[in-house]
Amino acid sequence: MQVIVDNLDAFGRGAWGTIVLFFWSTLGSLVLGTLLAVFRVSPSPALRAVGTIYVNLFRNTPLTLIMVFCVLCLPILQITFTEDSGRQYRAYAVLALVAYTSSFVCEAIRSGINTVPVGQAEAARAIGLPFTKVLSLVVLPQAFRAVVPPLGSILNALLKNTSVASAANNFELISAMRGLVEQNGNAVIAVLIGTTVTYVVLALLLFAGVEVLERALDRDRKGARA
Numbered sequence: 001m002q003v004i005v006d007n008l009d010a011f012g013r014g015a016w017g018t019i020v021l022f023f024w025s026t027l028g029s030l031v032l033g034t035l036l037a038v039f040r041v042s043p044s045p046a047l048r049a050v051g052t053i054y055v056n057l058f059r060n061t062p063l064t065l066i067m068v069f070c071v072l073c074l075p076i077l078q079i080t081f082t083e084d085s086g087r088q089y090r091a092y093a094v095l096a097l098v099a100y101t102s103s104f105v106c107e108a109i110r111s112g113i114n115t116v117p118v119g120q121a122e123a124a125r126a127i128g129l130p131f132t133k134v135l136s137l138v139v140l141p142q143a144f145r146a147v148v149p150p151l152g153s154i155l156n157a158l159l160k161n162t163s164v165a166s167a168a169n170n171f172e173l174i175s176a177m178r179g180l181v182e183q184n185g186n187a188v189i190a191v192l193i194g195t196t197v198t199y200v201v202l203a204l205l206l207f208a209g210v211e212v213l214e215r216a217l218d219r220d221r222k223g224a225r226a
Contacts, residue, residue, distance in 0.1 A: 014176025033105025
């Protein structure tokens with residue numbers, strides 16, 4: 001296990017790369033997933049069709065395929081975000097992760113919307129609130145409270161899916177692991193154990209944050225009822 005102690009800096013840099021990918025992918029997935037959920041429950045048939053097609057397409061397409069498309073095809077289409085190659089590949093990886101994960105976030109939020117009593121939305125419309133106000137003021141706040149646990153599971157899957165970004169020239173935990181295996185061929189098991197422990201620590205921190213958020217929202221809900 002000495003190889004783990006001697007290369008804590010490499011594991012740290014890999015973990016930081018994973019955290020950066022995870023942060024931006026989470027932010028993008030929550031925004032796009034919420035928008036898609038709104039499309040899915042919209043009174044407009046066109047918006048509902050767009051949301052349904054997107055979810056069915058990306059939820060049933062392997063993440064690896066989406067990642068390969070973003071990394072290989074977007075440059076051919078001359079779709080770039082920066083001149084820095086490192087940031088460019090990171091942007092492609094985040095785009096692929098967001099495109100894939102947002103379809104699952106959408107369905108989780110839509111299920112939360114369905115838990116909100118219909119009478120509340122009807123009452124909001126009865127006092128003259130438009131569809132967007134009904135969603136933003138009445139439906140979505142309650143829906144988010146209901147879907148914190150499933151969203152935590154989706155984000156945990158996203159955390160592990162960042163490993164696919166290593167194939168897109170991004171430095172994260174799997175990239176660090178490969179480098180350490182090449183340098184320490186006689187300590188492969190130790191390197192794998194170190195990588196596994198790092199992922200477990202990140203996942204535990206994520207679930208701890210989700211639990212704190214869930215408890216805070218539960219206290220707010222009980223306080224509102226009181």
